Amino acid sequence: MYLAMVFPRYFSLFSISVSLVLVLSSRLEAAPEDSLVTNLPGFNGTFPSKHYSGYVTIDSDPQKNLFYYFVESEGNPSKDPLVLWLNGGPGCSSLDGFVYEHGPFNFEASKKQGELPSLHLNPYSWSKVSNIIYLDSPSGVGFSYPSLATGDLQTASDSHAFLLKWLGQYPEFQSNPFYITGESYAGIYIPTLASEVVKGLKTGVKPKINFKGYMVGNGVCDSEFDGDNSYVPFTHGMGLIPDGLFKEARAACQGDYQKHSEDVKCKRIIAEIDNVVSGLNIYDILEPCFHEKFPETTTKNTSLPTSFQELGKTDKPLAVRKRMFGRAWPYRAPVRDGIVPMWPQLTQSLHGQGVSVPCINDEVATAWLNDEAVRKAIHASEDSGSWSLCTSLSYNHDAGSMIPYHKNLTSAGFPALIFSGDHDMCVPFTGTQAWTASLGYKVVDQWRAWQSNDQIAGYLQEYAHNLTFLTVKGSGHTVPEYKPQESLDFYSRWLQGQEI
Numbered sequence: 001m002y003l004a005m006v007f008p009r010y011f012s013l014f015s016i017s018v019s020l021v022l023v024l025s026s027r028l029e030a031a032p033e034d035s036l037v038t039n040l041p042g043f044n045g046t047f048p049s050k051h052y053s054g055y056v057t058i059d060s061d062p063q064k065n066l067f068y069y070f071v072e073s074e075g076n077p078s079k080d081p082l083v084l085w086l087n088g089g090p091g092c093s094s095l096d097g098f099v100y101e102h103g104p105f106n107f108e109a110s111k112k113q114g115e116l117p118s119l120h121l122n123p124y125s126w127s128k129v130s131n132i133i134y135l136d137s138p139s140g141v142g143f144s145y146p147s148l149a150t151g152d153l154q155t156a157s158d159s160h161a162f163l164l165k166w167l168g169q170y171p172e173f174q175s176n177p178f179y180i181t182g183e184s185y186a187g188i189y190i191p192t193l194a195s196e197v198v199k200g201l202k203t204g205v206k207p208k209i210n211f212k213g214y215m216v217g218n219g220v221c222d223s224e225f226d227g228d229n230s231y232v233p234f235t236h237g238m239g240l241i242p243d244g245l246f247k248e249a250r251a252a253c254q255g256d257y258q259k260h261s262e263d264v265k266c267k268r269i270i271a272e273i274d275n276v277v278s279g280l281n282i283y284d285i286l287e288p289c290f291h292e293k294f295p296e297t298t299t300k301n302t303s304l305p306t307s308f309q310e311l312g313k314t315d316k317p318l319a320v321r322k323r324m325f326g327r328a329w330p331y332r333a334p335v336r337d338g339i340v341p342m343w344p345q346l347t348q349s350l351h352g353q354g355v356s357v358p359c360i361n362d363e364v365a366t367a368w369l370n371d372e373a374v375r376k377a378i379h380a381s382e383d384s385g386s387w388s389l390c391t392s393l394s395y396n397h398d399a400g401s402m403i404p405y406h407k408n409l410t411s412a413g414f415p416a417l418i419f420s421g422d423h424d425m426c427v428p429f430t431g432t433q434a435w436t437a438s439l440g441y442k443v444v445d446q447w448r449a450w451q452s453n454d455q456i457a458g459y460l461q462e463y464a465h466n467l468t469f470l471t472v473k474g475s476g477h478t479v480p481e482y483k484p485q486e487s488l489d490f491y492s493r494w495l496q497g498q499e500i
Contacts, residue, residue, distance in 0.1 A: 187219020
């Protein structure tokens with residue numbers, strides 16, 4: 001009081017300064033404290049940044065409760081990009097990316113039955129350079145609930161509603177540059193959501209999303225380019241089928257393997273190609289494949305090399321997971337309009353025929369995320385039921401081809417990085433390379449190598465409108481899982497606007 005009477009001007013300035021400090025402090029602490037993750041079973045160290053998880057409720061009838069896990073940047077959270085990560089399916093949890101790909105931890109499987117995996121800090125986590133949200137979408141996937149019939153357009157609308165509400169709960173991130181990323185069937189999720197975000201920006205929806213661009217990894221796109229039209233050239237180019245068989249296929253299918261896939265001769269030749277490569281891990285043809293065994297009904301391809309009959313054996317200290325089937329769609333098929341078959345349905349059908357589905361072991365994530373202490377630590381609701389990597393949904397592909405979406409977004413000035421692990425046979429780079437070129441944009445950076453750790457890590461071609469197609473050498477379907485250092489390199493360079 002005395003200071004205010006004697007030095008009114010200075011007291012006023014002091015009051016303003018205190019107010020600013022309080023405002024800034026409240027900005028830093030605006031995130032909901034009841035969502036703060038303070039510990040994770042299996043990890044004994046200190047988190048390198050703050051973690052939050054919980055639910056955002058979407059107003060609908062019935063209400064949808066979408067689960068997220070948010071990792072603040074280990075760099076500068078208030079300035080670094082805010083990134084949304086979406087895994088594919090449809091029907092697969094984005095905690096796939098958190099556990100196995102670019103989350104803050106590497107998970108080491110327990111050596112004793114019934115014990116939880118050990119968590120170690122991941123030196124190549126994408127949270128090194130960005131804030132990242134892992135979203136279980138649509139409702140019914142992962143920890144999100146309830147399970148409801150949905151489709152591409154509804155999922156995009158719900159995810160947009162999630163973002164708006166999430167930014168309302170975390171207002172300190174509203175000004176951060178925002179990007180959408182993901183892989184596989186997220187090749188549909190990402191452009192459709194990005195289009196919803198852009199529509200919202202045009203109509204003045206609040207809070208305003210500071211949308212800056214998007215990335216798609218080994219993503220499906222269009223029936224003309226996905227499926228057999230990418231698969232057949234890939235198998236030939238990788239030396240998996242002989243010239244003679246490739247020439248027969250090209251002649252029988254008249255060069256369009258998708259269009260003529262039901263023609264008797266074309267279908268027979270494609271079946272021959274399928275038989276030749278049947279023992280390979282379709283998600284990475286370089287990796288061994290775990291073959292689940294079924295009593296009595298199991299059929300075993302005894303012509304497979306011994307390495308492919310072993311249970312995912314590898315020399316890596318923390319092995320790439322054994323499960324590679326069931327968390328990505330499609331199984332070498334194009335995205336067609338209508339109801340999308342879910343992996344659980346496909347596997348049940350194959351099991352009924354006595355066929356062993358390859359590469360189907362996923363113990364680490366399932367054991368950890370279904371542990372009661374883990375679920376409590378990450379605020380997962382009991383109402384979500386048991387967590388599984390991929391779940392059955394009634395899901396309708398109703399957005400059509402993604403090519404018009406990509407064209408509209410990139411021509412409107414939103415940069416896009418489309419990347420492919422070049423040894424993925426599920427969504428081969430051959431199709432992705434073809435559809436990016438089909439947009440007809442001028443090439444501004446001719447096909448060239450890009451490097452990581454002073455080695456060639458892949459190749460890229462950059463087009464006008466900030467569209468980049470990039471391959472990752474020796475990688476499978478889930479690029480950050482196979483090539484973590486290389487992934488962090490191209491990811492951080494692209495986000496920072498640097499040359500890759």
